[in-house]
Amino acid sequence: MDDRYRSARRWLIFSLLIAVAGLSPMAAASALHIPKIDRAGDDAAAITIDGALDDPAWARAEIVELAYENSPGDNIPAAVRTTARILYSEDALYIGFVVQDPEPDRIRAFLRDRDALYEDDFIGLQLDTFNDQRRAYEFFVNPVGAQADGIRENDADNGDNAWDGLWSSAARITASGYEAEMRIPFATLRFKGGTASRRWGLRFMRIRPRDYLYVYFNEPRERGASCDLCAMRTIEGFSDVKQGHNLEITPTLTFGQTQLRGANGGWVSPEGTQIDPGLDVSWAPTPNLTLNGTLTPDFSQVESDSAAIDLSSNFALFFPEKRPFFMESADYFNTPLEIVYTRQIADPDIGLRLTGRSGRQAYGVVVARDAATQILVPGILGSAFLTLDQTADAAIGRYRYDLDANASLGAIVTYRGGDDYRNAVAGIDGRWQSGAHRITGQWLRSDSRYPVGLRSDDAPAGNALSLNYAYGDSKWKANLGHTRISPGFTADLGFIGQVGFDKSVIGGGRTWYGVEGAKINSIAFYSDWDITHRYDGQLLERELEASVRIAGPLQSTLGIGALARVRFWNDRLFDERWGTLSLAATPLPGVKLGLQLRHGDQLDLLASRTGRVSEWQPTLLLDLGQGINVNLSYSAQSLRRDGGTAYDVAVLDGRFSWQFNPRQRLRLSVQGTQVERDTARYPVPIAARRRDLAAQLLYSYRINPRTGLFAGYSHGGYADDIQHSLTDLSRSVFLKLSYAWQP
Numbered sequence: 001m002d003d004r005y006r007s008a009r010r011w012l013i014f015s016l017l018i019a020v021a022g023l024s025p026m027a028a029a030s031a032l033h034i035p036k037i038d039r040a041g042d043d044a045a046a047i048t049i050d051g052a053l054d055d056p057a058w059a060r061a062e063i064v065e066l067a068y069e070n071s072p073g074d075n076i077p078a079a080v081r082t083t084a085r086i087l088y089s090e091d092a093l094y095i096g097f098v099v100q101d102p103e104p105d106r107i108r109a110f111l112r113d114r115d116a117l118y119e120d121d122f123i124g125l126q127l128d129t130f131n132d133q134r135r136a137y138e139f140f141v142n143p144v145g146a147q148a149d150g151i152r153e154n155d156a157d158n159g160d161n162a163w164d165g166l167w168s169s170a171a172r173i174t175a176s177g178y179e180a181e182m183r184i185p186f187a188t189l190r191f192k193g194g195t196a197s198r199r200w201g202l203r204f205m206r207i208r209p210r211d212y213l214y215v216y217f218n219e220p221r222e223r224g225a226s227c228d229l230c231a232m233r234t235i236e237g238f239s240d241v242k243q244g245h246n247l248e249i250t251p252t253l254t255f256g257q258t259q260l261r262g263a264n265g266g267w268v269s270p271e272g273t274q275i276d277p278g279l280d281v282s283w284a285p286t287p288n289l290t291l292n293g294t295l296t297p298d299f300s301q302v303e304s305d306s307a308a309i310d311l312s313s314n315f316a317l318f319f320p321e322k323r324p325f326f327m328e329s330a331d332y333f334n335t336p337l338e339i340v341y342t343r344q345i346a347d348p349d350i351g352l353r354l355t356g357r358s359g360r361q362a363y364g365v366v367v368a369r370d371a372a373t374q375i376l377v378p379g380i381l382g383s384a385f386l387t388l389d390q391t392a393d394a395a396i397g398r399y400r401y402d403l404d405a406n407a408s409l410g411a412i413v414t415y416r417g418g419d420d421y422r423n424a425v426a427g428i429d430g431r432w433q434s435g436a437h438r439i440t441g442q443w444l445r446s447d448s449r450y451p452v453g454l455r456s457d458d459a460p461a462g463n464a465l466s467l468n469y470a471y472g473d474s475k476w477k478a479n480l481g482h483t484r485i486s487p488g489f490t491a492d493l494g495f496i497g498q499v500g501f502d503k504s505v506i507g508g509g510r511t512w513y514g515v516e517g518a519k520i521n522s523i524a525f526y527s528d529w530d531i532t533h534r535y536d537g538q539l540l541e542r543e544l545e546a547s548v549r550i551a552g553p554l555q556s557t558l559g560i561g562a563l564a565r566v567r568f569w570n571d572r573l574f575d576e577r578w579g580t581l582s583l584a585a586t587p588l589p590g591v592k593l594g595l596q597l598r599h600g601d602q603l604d605l606l607a608s609r610t611g612r613v614s615e616w617q618p619t620l621l622l623d624l625g626q627g628i629n630v631n632l633s634y635s636a637q638s639l640r641r642d643g644g645t646a647y648d649v650a651v652l653d654g655r656f657s658w659q660f661n662p663r664q665r666l667r668l669s670v671q672g673t674q675v676e677r678d679t680a681r682y683p684v685p686i687a688a689r690r691r692d693l694a695a696q697l698l699y700s701y702r703i704n705p706r707t708g709l710f711a712g713y714s715h716g717g718y719a720d721d722i723q724h725s726l727t728d729l730s731r732s733v734f735l736k737l738s739y740a741w742q743p
Helices: 003-018 056-060
Strands: 062-065 068-071 082-088 092-100 122-128 135-141 147-153 158-160 168-174 177-185 198-209 213-217 233-237 247-261 274-286 289-295 348-358 361-370 373-377 384-388 392-402 407-418 421-434 437-449 461-472 476-485 501-513 522-534 539-552 556-569 572-588 591-604 609-624 628-641 644-659 664-677 689-704 707-720 727-738
Touching: 056 082, 082 198, 092 122, 122 147, 122 177, 135 168, 135 177, 135 198, 556 591, 572 609, 591 628
Parallel strands: none
Antiparallel strands: 062 082, 068 213, 082 092, 092 177, 122 135, 122 198, 135 147, 147 158, 168 177, 198 213, 198 233, 247 274, 247 727, 274 289, 289 348, 348 361, 361 392, 373 384, 392 407, 407 421, 421 437, 437 461, 461 476, 476 501, 501 522, 522 539, 539 556, 556 572, 572 591, 591 609, 609 628, 628 644, 644 664, 664 689, 689 707, 707 727
């Protein structure tokens, strides 16, 4: 390791420590008092959730104007009027919206599945029930009543629609715009216990997509601020609310059969018809504590992963978690390094989860018995998944203590063990934030034992360290980071595919906003430089990349980027350079087009030679009528070297859905991949062709997120050098019934 690298690393870590100088916290806004309606006076019963704010009780509500346009204007007066009304009874929060639009015929609203309304006009709120600017519930509804909800975690800087609450809403389009009503039971929320008056954070939000995407808030909000939830309005009240029994019991019953193509060409069903009962239980013994349990969960109704192939990387592909039991309250377990990746619990027979808060403390525990032990084996230049033929016990524990509104310390432990196998990880982490500045850090230690012969090292152990400083306001962004992971570090319940390296990164960018009425909404520039060394000092990668993103009319974006890097592979250093171009626009309501292009020099891993790569990825999102949606994406990549084409790759992912009404939906997904190689251009034996095709048809009838019927059919096929024509490989059917009971 040379002196220049040591100096750069020392300077980077030192910069993280001194970046706190001269910073001051944000000022708090005045609180808004929320009126209560008395059930004894029958006012609450007078509110019918039908989308019309004509009930007498609404006259007592606090009225809030969404008076600020945050995008594309920078906190300028909103061009259209939107008012929200808010009040509460002893068991629920009531929200009403009157949304005016001078052109109601241009309102974009389609019947959609839950959490799929984000291309439409919609209205809603964010609610921080602990008023700690860390985490907020989100509730949205579009003008025809489609719902969306989720959790926004400030540290993650994005929303997660995994959380599904039980709440009711309705909306209707009127001659002057639309109206909407919500009833959010307090049993759906988690907040501090006690009988004293509570203070929560609140933000009302309206999205109005036209030629530009207009965003309206009830309070000013700095665009690009690193603390999104800090600008929320404070509301107070709720001193005498009730959450009921806080118990939900959801039994499930699943019928399924899978058939595989046998050696003689016929269909066989190895396990016959399966009948699997299951049970999910959710109980909140206090307003700020939740216990969830599941027995033999079935995830057949979960939408399939997007089709993907990456020939430029030797690392395992990451796919997001989609299973409801693991997605809910997943933000409790987030840390700077991803040592919790619940898809590693592949086939649980039983699972328990406890999450809660008490004062300045937040904590979470997950335990599960997994019937399939899936392991991500990390490496310096690649990673891959392996499966042990045994069951395993998995446990995750997380604790966080908030020192104040700006700083917190945390600890996390993960463990998985089986026959002749164990993996344990423990560590601490911290966070500090004030205004536009944020510092995060984490240290971890792992200790493992694997069956003999599974890995080159049967008993690896190691450390992992991550430090990062980030600055972000409406104009400027900057980040400094350093990560070091030793060769023996393993996190079998996480997704850390590379070990045995030191990586440092420095980056920054600037955003320019157009003046009011300008065609160009914004121009954003970003660039970063990073360098990675192997644990023994060998250079693994040195990379410089830059991009420009321009936002304009028709909700359009134009992106131009470039990358140059030196990359270590097969005991040599290779140069890679390419440019990218991306386009996206919404030329008509319900029509969204996208295109990504890439061209340049890329390493062909199997041949250890560089070639000229060309890649294009068109996408189409189309809404037809009131409830038909088509989502198509295609990717084609070709690499030429040594006077010919080394490989051609094509990936198709198509999703078609028909939403008959808010409860019923029919969904068809079709995914196909094709890889063709010129075997003469490779020094090792390799297949010349591979094709895969999969289809899934699913009908769902849902009364609420956890009560409904699901019926589905899936089919898969393949072709290769031996099987030239596409041949059926597998087929399966399933039926699932579930009912959420709240005593």
